[in-house]
Amino acid sequence: MMQKNEIVKVKIEDIGVGGEGIGKVDGYTLFIKDAIIGDVVEAKVMKAKKNYGYARLMNVLTPSKDRVEEPVCPMARKCGGCQIQEMKYPAQLAFKESKVRGNLERIGEVPGELLDQIMHPAVGMDGEGMQPMKWIDDWPVIGTDKDGRVIAGFYAGRTHSIIENTDCALGVEVNEEILNCILDFMEEFKIPAYDEVKHKGLVRHVLLRYGFKTDEIMVCLVINGKTIPHCHDLVGRLRQIPGMTSITLSTNTAKTNVIMGDTIRLLWGQEFITDYIGEIKYQISPLSFYQVNPVQTEKLYGLALDYAGLTGNEAVWDLYCGIGTISLFLAKKAKQVYGVEIVPQAIDDAKNNAKINDITNAEFYVGKAEEVLPEYYKEYEKTHNGETAHADVIVVDPPRKGCEESLLQTIVDMQPEKVVYVSCDSATLARDVKFLRANGYELKDVTPVDQFPHTVHVEVVCCLHRVNS
Numbered sequence: 001m002m003q004k005n006e007i008v009k010v011k012i013e014d015i016g017v018g019g020e021g022i023g024k025v026d027g028y029t030l031f032i033k034d035a036i037i038g039d040v041v042e043a044k045v046m047k048a049k050k051n052y053g054y055a056r057l058m059n060v061l062t063p064s065k066d067r068v069e070e071p072v073c074p075m076a077r078k079c080g081g082c083q084i085q086e087m088k089y090p091a092q093l094a095f096k097e098s099k100v101r102g103n104l105e106r107i108g109e110v111p112g113e114l115l116d117q118i119m120h121p122a123v124g125m126d127g128e129g130m131q132p133m134k135w136i137d138d139w140p141v142i143g144t145d146k147d148g149r150v151i152a153g154f155y156a157g158r159t160h161s162i163i164e165n166t167d168c169a170l171g172v173e174v175n176e177e178i179l180n181c182i183l184d185f186m187e188e189f190k191i192p193a194y195d196e197v198k199h200k201g202l203v204r205h206v207l208l209r210y211g212f213k214t215d216e217i218m219v220c221l222v223i224n225g226k227t228i229p230h231c232h233d234l235v236g237r238l239r240q241i242p243g244m245t246s247i248t249l250s251t252n253t254a255k256t257n258v259i260m261g262d263t264i265r266l267l268w269g270q271e272f273i274t275d276y277i278g279e280i281k282y283q284i285s286p287l288s289f290y291q292v293n294p295v296q297t298e299k300l301y302g303l304a305l306d307y308a309g310l311t312g313n314e315a316v317w318d319l320y321c322g323i324g325t326i327s328l329f330l331a332k333k334a335k336q337v338y339g340v341e342i343v344p345q346a347i348d349d350a351k352n353n354a355k356i357n358d359i360t361n362a363e364f365y366v367g368k369a370e371e372v373l374p375e376y377y378k379e380y381e382k383t384h385n386g387e388t389a390h391a392d393v394i395v396v397d398p399p400r401k402g403c404e405e406s407l408l409q410t411i412v413d414m415q416p417e418k419v420v421y422v423s424c425d426s427a428t429l430a431r432d433v434k435f436l437r438a439n440g441y442e443l444k445d446v447t448p449v450d451q452f453p454h455t456v457h458v459e460v461v462c463c464l465h466r467v468n469s
Contacts, residue, residue: 038064
């Protein structure tokens with residue numbers, strides 16, 4: 001067993017699901033953040049368990065062939081956002097493919113021989129650096145440094161210590177101007193930043209959204225209160241920034257790490273910005289879920305549409321539909337689409353997005369997918385003399401926890417020819433695939449999509465076909 005503060009030399013042989021390098025010293029396993037496969041490193045043991053421990057990278061003695069000379073972002077090691085920025089991009093894609101495949105084999109019990117046939121290479125970004133990737137959303141936290149100065153930045157990995165940074169490499173260039181404008185205003189009028197330990201102070205976060213096709217900008221300040229003193233002065237400054245379209249407040253007075261509150265108050269402009277994915281136009285409000293990477297989102301939804309294989313005659317259910325992003329893609333090729341989402345405002349947005357795109361074959365329902373679909377199935381049987389409700393294709397894009405078994409059972413009962421599963425967590429995807437494979441479905445295609453380069457996260461689109469008995 002290792003001892004805390006012991007300095008060791010170790011070769012990194014593997015990488016964990018959180019992006020940490022894994023190596024062994026005399027059979028003892030160490031997890032080392034910022035080390036990658038092939039590195040030989042000097043590390044300091046920070047926490048020692050019986051059979052494994054955690055160590056801090058001190059020096060890279062021999063760099064891996066997959067290590068970049070210098071990460072694009074100078075905050076790469078401090079910040080908790082981009083966990084694998086030290087890896088060359090092809091190695092990042094290989095890691096993500098391996099992560100998805102490993103989960104499908106271990107958790108989903110999908111045979112490796114089948115995956116050899118149906119799993120496609122990860123769809124990566126064009127270009128290998130950080131520069132081509134700019135995200136629609138930025139969520140900087142507002143706080144104070146040790147000198148009491150108001151700062152904006154992001155949490156360090158696995159902590160709530162704020163790393164000061166107004167120029168995140170993932171954000172669009174105008175974000176820095178917006179944040180500096182807000183920080184200068186707070187300093188001038190002595191507006192306090194929120195302190196999550198004391199649950200005091202006012203400004204908690206800033207949501208920044210940018211329309212890549214429209215150049216429209218949204219600023220939503222999340223506050224521990226109902227208003228900001230001198231907010232008209234702040235609005236006057238922000239609205240001078242070219243492209244500014246929406247300035248709002250979100251009240252969040254709860255002692256929580258959830259960012260947004262439940263209510264939005266318009267300060268200036270309109271409550272939404274507009275953007276496009278492909279030819280579909282979307283109005284995006286502060287509480288709307290929207291994929292952050294516009295380039296990859298188009299590829300992600302394009303794959304989902306391809307896997308659905310629509311001919312114009314199908315009835316399609318889109319579960320966890322959000323503001324209708326996938327639903328409206330599907331509606332262009334389907335006979336009828338039914339979308340389900342638990343957030344009422346998202347459904348309002350979905351209905352409006354259908355309207356502004358002249359899409360009339362999409363209906364949307366508020367509620368939990370795991371309640372709405374089973375209830376629909378039962379009611380249909382009652383009102384149609386025992387006839388079973390049917391869907392040709394069911395698309396699911398659930399949160400990280402995946403689908404509840406009751407929902408999966410209803411999907412099986414409705415006997416769609418295809419189930420298209422879009423996942424942000426390949427572990428819960430694998431669990432749900434195991435259930436579907438045990439109940440009459442078989443995997444036909446699996447494609448990882450690198451929605452979040454330089455992080456350990458990966459989206460997956462897969463298609464299951466009903467096996468004819």
